[in-house]
Amino acid sequence: MKVHKSLLGGGGNALENRKLLNxxxxxxxAIANSLTFxxxxxxxxxxxxxxxxxxxxxxxxxxxxxxxxxxxxxxFKDRKxxxxxxx
Numbered sequence: 001m002k003v004h005k006s007l008l009g010g011g012g013n014a015l016e017n018r019k020l021l022n023x024x025x026x027x028x029x030a031i032a033n034s035l036t037f038x039x040x041x042x043x044x045x046x047x048x049x050x051x052x053x054x055x056x057x058x059x060x061x062x063x064x065x066x067x068x069x070x071x072x073x074x075x076f077k078d079r080k081x082x083x084x085x086x087x
Contacts, residue, residue, distance in 0.1 A: 030071045037064045 012020075040061050043049065049057070 026074070030075070033064070033067050033071060037061070037068055040064060 040057055044054065044057050044061065
């Protein structure tokens with residue numbers, strides 16, 4: 001019996017499916033945060049806005065830098081994933 005595996009999970013064992021779905025969830029969150037960051041950068045440099053709003057965008061960009069750092073740390077830090085071992 002041939003087992004069909006897809007990129008979204010299903011068809012493998014439960015551990016493989018959970019790892020794959022966790023990857024896609026993290027990937028989508030990382031892409032959403034990156035797009036938000038790029039949107040804020042675009043607002044800051046390419047749109048004429050009031051000075052008060054510009055200060056708020058600068059604060060938001062500063063906070064998103066920390067978010068981007070944590071996301072890249074999550075993906076590139078050498079660590080063992082939780083749930084790797086079967087019980």
